[in-house]
Amino acid sequence: MVIFDSHKKEKVEFKPIKDNEVRIYVCGPTVYDDAHLGHARSSISFDLLRRTLKALGYKVTFVKNFTDIDDKIINKMNATGKTLSEITTHYINSYLKDMQALNVKRADIEPKATESLEAMFDIIQKLLDKGYAYKLENGDIYFDVSKDEEYCSLSHKCPEDEGVHRVEIEGKKNPQDFALWKACKGEGDVCFDSPFGRGRPGWHIECSAMIKKHIAYDGEYEIDIHGGGADLFFPHHENEEAQSHCAYGGHLAKYWMHNGFVTINGEKMSKSLGNSFFVKDALKHYPGEVLRFYLMSTHYRAPLNFSEEDLIASKKRLDKLYRLKKRVYGLTKKQQDKEFENKLLEAMSDDLNISKALAVVDEFIKDANENLDKNPKDKVLKQKILSNIEFIDKLLGVGGSDAYEYFQAGVDEETKKKIQELIEKRNEAKKEKNFALADEIREELKKMGIQIQDTPNGTLWEKV
């Protein structure tokens, strides 16, 4: 497996810290709103990483957190009058539901920041003891970046001070110092008891703590891979790394991976720009699997400019896989095709080269169709095809649905019945060589958004 390490800024051979085990931590969402396509893409990217590593035989422990305490959540509380847990529970469930629709596997561990406070206290205390942190008069505790010689060596993105717009806080020693603990600000704030007084944690400390609590090794590196959106590299990941190595000595992660953004009209999708596209809204128009296929079809590090036109083109590509699946429908026995599996896995092993992988899939579909045309009754051939489709589902997370249901999504039972009746009527007309009537019926179906195909196995239909 080769991955692009955003710390070294190059592709490197992946070697786990311990044997065949891989520990991955990915920054999850701050749960104050529904998931947008950017969250979806990040999730799908690391889902592909996880599936690939598993297929390669690694034992993978995958952790994705929920940031459930944050300024934005508090703002939402004050705006809606709801409690913290009402808001976070709602958006966590909404997130999980969306990700399930996208065929993203649930993480092995899904820690919440509010349930990891003890681990945060430990880091903060160590940083205070070692002189890396200091307390302001108002009770806030800050990390002193000037004490950490390695600060900035992770992302290489630390800016010079000129031209930077930063929030000034009274008493901060360096402009880049960041909050580890925010003292309680009274009414309207959410506060927890701590050894440092009532307050709440800073954002960066949460991830360091959850890693330490759940999956950290004690050695040179705490985990194998740390992932997240490209926007998190600096300052979030830089700060996580700083806290962790100053508190515990080792580095946080052996490899760092960052996914690119989803853009709209070439601009980053974000709340502040007001151009967010929610997953739940997209799901009203397209099946989750189609959305997943589209979002994953651009390499995870490249920006993806969302366009409905491209999404439709992408769907047509996926349709072909399902049409092939229809041709081997009903089979249960499988015949493993190691050559195909290796080819697909090899593509994904190259820093998740999805374009190469999808080209392998396309080639497979083409060959399979061609061979089925030549030998429609070849059982072994069909079993291999079925087996390959299952492998595609396992590795890429698409192709696992029922082939008929895939094409009939969103059509209610009553309509299905009507379609069936029209098809039968047409078949009779065809038998009587009444092609004018047959064509008329086909036209009627077309107006309903239904396209039919006459095949040796009868007339099939698809929703366009």
Added chain:
RNA sequence: GGCGCCAUAGCCAAGUGGCUAAGGCAGGGGCCUGCAAAGCCCUGAUCCCCGGUUCGAAUCCGGGUGGCGCCUCCA
């Protein structure tokens, strides 16, 4: 202002020094079909511009131009 990324056919998108520049969508031609649809076959780019390195560059270096991101919450 600092740091960084990107620029390949109508569109999406691989390829990071060397055989004829993957694959998909759209388009054109054909086979199949009562006609369609589906499927299969054939068909398209010399890689933003200029200069350099090299026997040889889309791929490396320098300079442009054009997009974008991070530096403030953000996947």
